[in-house]
Amino acid sequence: MKTPPPDYPNNSEDDLEPLNVIIVPHSHNDPGWLKTVDEYYVDQTKHILNNMVNKLSEYPNMTFIWSETVFFSMWWNELDDDVKVHVRRLIRRGQLEIVLGGWVMPDEATTHYVSVIDQLIEGHQWLWENLGVKPENSWSIDPFGYSGTMPYIWKKAGMENMVIQRVHQAIKGSLASKQALEFQWRQMWDSKGSNDILCHVMPYMLYNIKFTCGPNRFICLMFDFRKIENEVSESRSYTINANNIHQQAKYLYEQYRRKSYLYKYNTILVPLGDDFRFDREIEWDQQYKNYEMLMDYMNDQRKWKINVKFGTLKDYFKLANEENRHHMERYPENGFPTLSGDFFPYSDKDSAYWTGYFSTRPFDKKFSRDLQANLQAADILNTLTYVNLKNWNLDNKGKFFQFSTLLQQARRALGLFLHHDAITGTAKDFVVVDYERQMAEAYNKTQLVIRTALQILASKGNLMSPLVFKPETFRPKYNKEPVKQILNLQKSSNCILLFNPLPKYRQEVVRVLTDTEFVQIRNEKYEYVPCQISPTWSDKTSVDLKVFEISFVVTLPPFGIVPYMLHKVQEIDLHNVFPSRISLFNTEEFEIPKKTKFYTNPPVLNPESQIELENDNMVVLFNSKTGTIESEYFTYRSQGSGAYIFYPSNSGEVKVLFNIPIIRKIVGPIYSKIEVEFDHYLKFSVTLYHVPSLQAQGIHIENTLDIRPLTDREFVMRFKTNIDNKDGSYFTDQNGFQLIRRKTNPNQRIEANYYPMTSAAMLEDDERRLTLLSAQSHGCAGIEKGWLEVMLDRQLIYDDNRGLGQGVRDIKIITSSFILLLEKRNTLKANRHSDYALPSLLSISTNDFLQQPIVKYYSTIDSTIFHTTVTSLAVPMPCDISLVTFRSLTTANFIHNGTSLVLHRRGYDCDFPKDGLQCSVNDQKLFIRNLLKVSPAHSVRETTLTHLYDKKKIQASVELKPMEISSFHINW
Ligand SMILES: [Zn+2]
Structure with missing residues (x-):
């Protein structure tokens, strides 16, 4: 040497x-x-x-x-x-x-x-x-x-x-x-x-x-x-x-x-x-x-x-x-x-830290995650349709051709957006628009595949056309957030099909909007399904008479499609329908139409010091003057931040939320929530579920943020907890795949202590662990012991001299979703030195729910041919297995070329309770040949990740190694 x-x-x-x-x-x-x-x-x-x-x-x-x-x-x-x-x-x-x-x-x-x-x-x-x-x-x-x-x-x-x-x-x-x-x-x-x-x-x-x-x-x-x-x-x-x-x-x-x-x-x-x-x-x-x-x-x-x-x-x-x-x-x-380990954060010169782009243009970061979930669901449904049509002796080539053409375009649009100047938010404004238009087209294409496939599968191939199902959530425009459809029950009853893109059972609350509160929900056995009716708001203090939110608990089999029927009924016929109770704080106004069934409390102008929200697992206390839990919202004022760089001024945090917000509390048997609305910039909600037990263990937070009126600011949400992470270290996930330890260096400025968080961040001491799960990517930091902050959006006037030649001013309204979990260890933690951490099973399952939401499509034509549950997977997969892809491959001419199944067996920390889990971790054997109920696979080969090299033929079962991703090529 x-x-x-x-x-x-x-x-x-x-x-x-x-x-x-x-x-x-x-x-x-x-x-x-x-x-x-x-x-x-x-x-x-x-x-x-x-x-x-x-x-x-x-x-x-x-x-x-x-x-x-x-x-x-x-x-x-x-x-x-x-x-x-x-x-x-x-x-x-x-x-x-x-x-x-x-x-x-x-x-x-x-x-x-x-x-x-x-x-x-x-x-x-x-x-x-x-x-x-x-x-x-x-x-x-x-x-x-x-x-x-x-x-x-x-x-x-x-x-x-x-x-x-x-x-x-x-x-x-x-x-x-x-x-x-x-x-x-x-x-x-x-x-x-x-x-x-x-x-x-x-x-x-x-x-x-x-x-x-x-x-x-x-x-x-x-x-x-x-x-x-x-x-x-x-x-x-x-x-x-x-x-x-x-x-x-x-x-x-x-x-x-x-x-x-x-x-x-x-x-x-x-x-x-x-x-x-x-x-x-x-x-x-x-x-x-x-x-x-x-x-x-x-x-x-x-x-x-x-x-x-x-x-x-x-x-x-x-x-x-x-x-x-x-x-x-x-x-x-x-x-x-x-x-x-990894190489974050990056600095090229002059102590400038490239940690701003973790949070730049969050609208597009979120959009791409939504598209990812849609594409994944559409891919699964494409494969299920292909196999089922074949099993029913119906032509499957035509539909496969149609779906695969659409999905290829969608996949390539999402793939393009992963480019290091796209999802990073570091392209010119008009280039961002180009990406958004391509993603919007891709999103619509995945929806077309989903609604067609759902209809074919739910009707057992009996109704291929015309298409009668519509997405319950749609995107009105490339630069607008998704919108929920209001089910029009005044005119006719509706059938709603719910599809579970997870390979496991899931029990979850479904929420839909209807044009009446006199709603009855029935399942496929025509039994009444209990539901909660909650208000929507025409302004901060007035209940909207035209739109109501109906929530009910569903249990969906792995890759299953389950129908529910919604009807309008006369008031006298209501069974199992529970209106919620509404309380308003920091206001004297409260307008509620007389005819509605909601329970109400009189508004409280000067509430007691704290407002409580509780379920069987926890009580969450809110500051009545700010609406926040042990958290705060503030901004950093920029002194040189741009699309790439985060460089806040030395003055530190700056308050921008000045007024006392209107706080609305909605309490019902399925869920309770607090909604907080400020005059400017922000409204947020915190939801606790009473059922089912898995969802009931998290605090569900949603922020809707509009920082268009702000200039040169970076908007942050911060939690202050009493978690005693003694050395100030915490964990962030890397691309949703694994967790890595981060340690805040108090001698460095804030921007040097920011890290990317793709779907999770975690604080822990010997007894407890706080996990923040996120449905979108952000930059995050833990500046002081017990603190965790997440940057939500950035408005920046100036260019930061890395070639882009502009600031970031194309701000849009952005809704970001989080789930907070607080878990208690079964035993005191012994090892504090590890560079990484493993999530609990609760956090894995909750995160799967968050990343792959239930797919909801509805039809105003409610025919009995849709009224049976479709179960696809022969055996549910264990708790610790996450699905990466179940997608069919094609030749250049869109002829079926086998199915790609990629599975990730997570490593998990078994020192936490497993309450509420509906999956098992005992049997780790997977019978991939008999994965689907309808017909066994012709052949299964284990391959390298992208299927370029064969590894071995799978005859019977396989057992996946913890932490590892395994890839299979299946022929039907
Ligand atoms: Zn480049």
């Missing part, structure tokens, strides 16, 4: 070890940022790829790598067959390598693992189908920090090595000092290291030429040979000729040598490219010809002991791994070091 000689380059040449340099030409193509994905494609990407075909053929020793499948597929659709043959040849020859190969290069902080995997399957399946390629190396150079979950996903998909770039500069320095910029990235829970993947961290600030040849950016700029007339460029290059070649080659050689001292072995990776590079034919010639002369010259200098050539990641990692193997033959314990 070499060490950097202190007096380099004056040391003796005899000491030098041979050095291999792999120059990797690349072009970073964002599917949307300053332009839309289509604009980039037409203006640049298309030319880059066309030039690539021509120039790689002209220069057979030149190479190129490509990562975004979304662009590659757009281009592919326009190619003549002979060009396609040519491209495949370039790949076979190793000149072109497809790296990562997801639909996009996803953001790693705000994305949920279900959709990250989905877009990876989409990309990998496309590549295999069209190019015959299985990506071996991951390339994720632009996301703003790196999650510990992604290396697991890349590895499970068959990739062996990965490259990352945007890591906090201080961390890079510390890794470099230990020659640990290349390491085996290990999952914190994987003691054997069976999921390790080799990770290469680029050492300098960025991935462009200025920062990749070596430590001196001014010298590196001499080796960017792109010169386009009238183009502004930082390049300081001179065309290489016989007169300058010695000097120029020496400069470059020295940079390579210096870079090599940061790494353990004698091979270095030198990326050659930048954003949208190689779009002009001439750049290919300029870079190639100059580098060819330089390489020849350097390789001829025997004393330099260097071998420089163009290559791909595959070429680089082949050499690096070979060196490691040789080295380990002599020193078995001294291979690549092993590291666990």
Whole structure:
């Protein structure tokens, strides 16, 4: 192993070890940022790829790598067959390598693992189908920090090595000092290291030429040979000729040598490219010809002991791994070091922290999660329809074709949005609109699949058309929040179909809006179902006479469809219908129409110090002047925040909610809630359920926020608890997949202590654990002991100088949903040092409910053909198994190509009570061949995550390992 000689380059040449340099030409193509994905494609990407075909053929020793499948597929659709043959040849020859190969290069902080995997399957399946390629190396150079979950996903998909770039500069320095910029990235829970993947961290600030040849950016700029007339460029290059070649080659050689001292072995990776590079034919010639002369010259200098050539990641990692193997033959314990954890938060320079984007444009972050849930439900229903139609001897190809076309478009729209300038909220306003329109179209397409499939399945194939079911929740416009339909029972009775997208039983409260309070609900056996009637409000203190909320408890089998019938009845015929009791506080006004059945208390202008809300499990106390529980809402005032960066002013928190809010309390037998409405910005509700027992264990919080009138502010919700997390540490989830310990550093500013929270954050002491589950991604922090805060929205006037060129002012109304769980340990916690935590079974189940809501469709045509429950799954899955996907694959012509089943067996902490759970953890054997009731699968194979490699045929049952994701390919 070499060490950097202190007096380099004056040391003796005899000491030098041979050095291999792999120059990797690349072009970073964002599917949307300053332009839309289509604009980039037409203006640049298309030319880059066309030039690539021509120039790689002209220069057979030149190479190129490509990562975004979304662009590659757009281009592919326009190619003549002979060009396609040519491209495949370039790949076979190793000149072109497809790296990562997801639909996009996803953001790693705000994305949920279900959709990250989905877009990876989409990309990998496309590549295999069209190019015959299985990506071996991951390339994720632009996301703003790196999650510990992604290396697991890349590895499970068959990739062996990965490259990352945007890591906090201080961390890079510390890794470099230990020659640990290349390491085996290990999952914190994987003691054997069976999921390790080799990770290469680029050492300098960025991935462009200025920062990749070596430590001196001014010298590196001499080796960017792109010169386009009238183009502004930082390049300081001179065309290489016989007169300058010695000097120029020496400069470059020295940079390579210096870079090599940061790494353990004698091979270095030198990326050659930048954003949208190689779009002009001439750049290919300029870079190639100059580098060819330089390489020849350097390789001829025997004393330099260097071998420089163009290559791909595959070429680089082949050499690096070979060196490691040789080295380990002599020193078995001294291979690549092993590291666990993640790389958040990210800072590039000047102590600026990229922690703002965790919460930028929350409307779109939430939208993508809704779309994810819809897509997942539609996927399951598509597969169930395919299998059932076949079983009923009905044609299943036509519907499969129709559904799969719609779902492919929807999937690709969601996949596109995971891009690291999309879900991050860091694109231009008009690009955001483009993403929103695509997501809205995708959302509608999933709804079309769901309503058609539900109708087919519920009617046993007897009513394929016309479509009579409509979604109970719809999106009126791409930039508006979803809206609940009001069921019109005055005119006719309604049938509502409830679909459970979870592979387990679920008992849950369903709430629908109707145009009458005289409602009777019956189940399929025509029994009356008890329901609670609650008010809606026409203004803060007036009950709306036209719209009522009906809530009732349902039990749904796994993947089951259950009908309920709603009728309007005469008052005298009401059975099992329970109007709620209404109380108002901080007001003297209370308007309630005389005819309604609600119980009321007179309004209280100056309530006692606290207002109580309770169920059998807990009492929640509200401050009567602010409406809050042990929580507060405030803003940070920006002094330099932008779409990416969080940089609040030193003055700390600023109050913006000034008036005493109107507080409404609604109490009923199914649930009770407090609604709090301020004059400006915010209304929120806190709900406690009385039944069923699982939902009854959480505090359900919903915020509706409108910060349009605020300028340069970041709006935060903070809980202050007496949880004694002594060292100030807490846990956040990483992409919904696992929990990691975070520790607040009191010597750092607030923005350096913010972390991403995709679906959960957790505080605990020896006895208790507080878990905040979230239906959408946010930034969060625990600034003081016992505190937990979540940033809800941001309005920022100024650009933060990271290339976007604008602030964030396209604010929309945003509703965010949370569930708080407070759990008591069975025994005192012994181990406090672990870097990670496991959720309780209660928290896993509650989170599954939150991420995959019950799907509700209704029809005004209430026919008996819909009146039977459809049960699909033969046996419910255990509590600790979460469904990642149950989606059918297609060929390019939308012919069924098997079903993808991806399951995640969660690790859980068994030191918490299991009250209210309807699932079991005892039997862990899964009989995947007999998964569905209707018919056994023809064959089941276990595969890698994206189904590119077979692992084994499954004959009987399988048992999944805790924490692990397993992937199966099923033929029916
Ligand atoms: Zn990018």
